[in-house]
Amino acid sequence: MKNYLHQKYDLSDPKIVSAFDEMPLWSSYFGAVLLDTVIYKNKARILDIGCGAGYPMLELAQRFGADSEVTGIDPWKAATARLKAKAKIMGVNNIRIINGVAENIPTEDNYFDLIVSNNGLNNCSDQMKVLSECYRTMKKDGQLVFTVNLPGSMKEFYSLFRQILTDQKLNDSAAKMELHIKEKRKTLQENLRQVRKNRFTVKRIIEQSFYMKYLNGTAFLNHYFIKIAFLDSWVKIVPQNKRGMIFKLLEEKLNQYSQSKGELRITIPFVCIDCRKSG
Template sequence: MLPPIDPLTAEFGDLYDELPLWSAPFLERLLARVPLRPDLRAVDVGCGTGQLAVELAERCGEHARIVAVDPWSAAVTRLRRKLEQRGLTRRVEVQERDAIDLDVPDGSVHVVASNLGLNNFANAGAVLARCGRALAPDGRLLLTTNLRGHFGAFYEAFDGALADLGLGHERRALAAHVDARATLASLTAQLTEADLEVTHTETWSGTWRFADSAALFGHWFVRLAFRGEWEALVPEGARKHVFDAVAARLDCSGALELEVPSALVEARSARC
């Protein structure tokens, strides 16, 4: 196994912009729904290194004002450098904090958007409620996420390997891990509980392809976003045996094609 990736280091922030290969398809859908205007007031929640915030600032021009909020120090350090390099420091305000503590007046912004941020919120309900309060009466909340069912062929092989090895407890943990992913129904319920009304949804599916299981397990983004969670489902002493069995199942049919079902959800304040 390759060593784990530490996303808290400054060096990681310098290289993090490789990640938009994963996030760009979601971002394209999101940007297509943003009502662009020269005086746009927007918040990028879970901004990371600021791909969305920078695009909004550049697409709307010098009078736009964007707040980019994220507690991830390495990422926002990179964002600040990008803003300096591009001359965008007046258009984009960076807030290094949890979005629950977002510092904007209630009812003040046209758009609150989050590209793939939802899965990373420790308290998604509280974040969504704070975002709803920030919206102007005609404002929109836009979010994207991958849905339950992503990498389905991998999880099927994982479950089969655990079954072959008689690891019932681990199979139940895996099932709970898979079921924790969002569905459109669960997203709608979260937004409704946060006093937001869903007005538009889109779903689509992409594919991530790998030559074999070794390429999958060694891929930088898989190591960052998924592998640690997969390994945590199996006792350390059994991991090599389990993942060798998963690899054997995955490699029996040649190259891997892993589906990524995805969604965009748009909402407005239910108070309007």
């Protein structure tokens, strides 16, 4: 397979450049640990749950080589359309995409050698059902590797948000915020309980943390990724008629905090869980 000797890429072609932006920066922190944890095997059949716009799916398809088969499952059609477009530009052909939910994987039993999910499993509405589908569709001795962020994520932000909601006597909103954190970020123990309940053996637990720095709260709240991935769920915590006032206060508090610290540092603890189907 020496096709690479004859391929030419025109770096002034906007299409080629468009696929140069391979992944969301956010996903890269988790994905780097995931890519390090998977066991590389010949002719592997791989599933990426919540493949989104193609990371780490397209990376896996290339790292495992053309003899592997990498399936991605995600209900987000606009993202998988982008994945397909990138795959075409990159010349990655060993992929298939399922536009659906991982609670029902339309695949026969004992099929996959490796199932991964980079911050995807925790976004599925029924993680237990997804894990039972992983077990069913995975071959014996197959590997499941997934990353999830942990309850302490963005603790600097949530601590100020909590304080403002409490000061303003918005107790229902404060309770909603705690529920939102609990639903979005399961503890390590809860994740382990769920994989074990689904008969997986846990081989390795890699806990890490990264941080993202911003000038201040204004920069943070106006950041494109924060706006598309988080802001809507934060806004919904607050009653409609109080949103303007609460977010003004929140931005001011975040700005004061940033000024006192010299920056706004937002911490993201996460875990990469490496399991096997041993039964």
